[in-house]
Amino acid sequence: MELRQLEYFIAVSEELHFTRAAEKLGISQPTLSQQIRALEDELDIPLFDRIGKKIAITEAGSILLEQSLQIVRNLQNVKDSIAELHNYKKGSFVVGALPSDLDYRISNLLIDYHKEFPKIWLKIVSSVEIAAQVLENEVDIGIGIMPFPDDRLVRIPLCREEYVLVVSERHAWAGRDSIGIEELRGLDTVMFPSGLIGRELVDDCCRKYGFTMNTIMETTSITSVIHLVKANIGATVQPLPLIRSLNDPALRTIRIADDPPTRNIGIIYRTDRFLGHAAKAFMQKAAEHFTAR
Known part of the structure; x- marks a missing residue:
């Protein structure tokens, strides 16, 4: 053979x-x-x-x-x-990242990494199915919401992020600092489609209190969600660090005081995957980047 x-x-x-x-x-x-x-x-x-x-x-x-x-x-x-052994500053690898984080949060990480490793060919793939892409060897490293434990995967926690209610500056609740989670009942919202992991985290939290959100519009684009919220079409529930990274004065964030939804962000890769110095350096920089935020 x-x-x-x-x-x-x-x-x-x-x-x-x-x-x-x-x-x-x-x-x-x-x-x-x-x-x-x-x-x-x-x-x-x-x-x-x-x-x-x-x-x-x-x-x-x-x-x-x-x-x-x-x-x-x-x-x-x-x-x-x-x-x-020839030159650890050469090579290539592929990273999977959530679309929202790729659009608004990872650019500075990529800039810093390129300055140190200018000869590395790096490809970033936008995906909501990061664990599946890692397991199928479509990407070498994934950065996103931590999947369930799997013997095939190495899981490295990066941070825990709280979800908040996000409204337009013209929304009736724009002056509020916090709400109870049950106040989300009946509130018009704009969200990612049902089934996406970020949406499911929020929905699961609401189900514990016996209700589902009144989502009047769904879109897979965080940019679109934000535009709709700014137009006062509805509110949305998104991770606080993501909204802070937008630094948009037309938005208002309202904390969910009791039992807010949270997400655990981490790095994942296959246990049988060789990761060279450049890839390990990228993971180290990712850890520093998310910790700093």
């Missing part, structure tokens, strides 16, 4: 089509089919069910795919580790 065969097998598993997989690999379709047959002969079991022009991965194929992906990841970790 050769690494090349495993790479061929992974490509066929992803495409579930020999011709497309061959084109992706840059080899001929007969060559690819021959290599997969050789792999099946060596293991003495079919890896794919061939149904006409369609194929489906078998149970044995699923087992091999899981192990093959791990082998490829381990090999990449070896390459990354050795590359660190």
